[in-house]
Amino acid sequence: MLPKPDNLVLYGRYASPFVRRVAVTLRLYGIEYLHTPLMPFGPDKVELARFNPIGRVPALRLDDGEMLIDSAAILDYLDGLAGPDRSLTPASxxxxxxxxxxxxxxxxxxxxxxxxxxxxxxxxxxxxxxxxxxxxxxxxxxxxxxxxxxxxxxxxxxxxxxxxxxxxxxxxxxxxxxxxxxxxxxxxxxxxxxxxxxxxxxxxxxxxxxxxxxxxxxx
Structure with missing residues (x-):
């Protein structure tokens, strides 16, 4: 079962290409998510540092509160949700x-x-x-x-x-x-x-x- 809309939260603005590649992948997989467009500069950096010590985007909060950071790690997780038949990255x-x-x-x-x-x-x-x-x-x-x-x-x-x-x-x-x-x-x-x-x-x-x-x- 794919996550419900309130289960996944993507942090970071689409202006970041690293955030955008995650967001595009979420949509291609049909996985709904909430979007919190934090910036890795200014006051947002303090908020980001709560779950990423170096204050970078993207980050993805899972339904159990676990935070995934780095776009490659997030995409690996999303590929697992999509399954081998739909994954945009071949399995092996x-x-x-x-x-x-x-x-x-x-x-x-x-x-x-x-x-x-x-x-x-x-x-x-x-x-x-x-x-x-x-x-x-x-x-x-x-x-x-x-x-x-x-x-x-x-x-x-x-x-x-x-x-x-x-x-x-x-x-x-x-x-x-x-x-x-x-x-x-x-x-x-x-x-x-x-x-x-x-x-x-x-x-x-x-x-x-x-x-x-x-x-x-x-x-």
Missing amino acids: GPARRRVLALLAVALGANEKLVAALYERHFRPREAWHQPWLAACDKQVRDGFTWLDAAHAGPWFTGAEMTQADITVAVFWLFGRAKRPRFFAGLGCGRLDNLAERLQTTAAFQATVPEPEMLTDQLI
């Missing part, structure tokens, strides 16, 4: 390893994107460490171009959509919104097509990112 074997490899590259590239955004947002321009920013940009570029080349279609692993498609599309849309010129210059047409296809779906439309504080429209 080469298919599972392939999806996990795609997710590892996507997560690494997105983490470097976010780290560079934080540098540009929280530090004055004259204090930016340009060699480090250049290194982050290279990892973002290399990660997403590798993913683009790996997408043979219609989905990353063939005929069936997996968590790799969901996560990469969420991360790509986030990056494209934050650094439009940089992402346009990557020439990742396959990822553009994947993201455009998925963002018209009900799960993506229901989790549109809120306006947020991090700098928009960086080069």
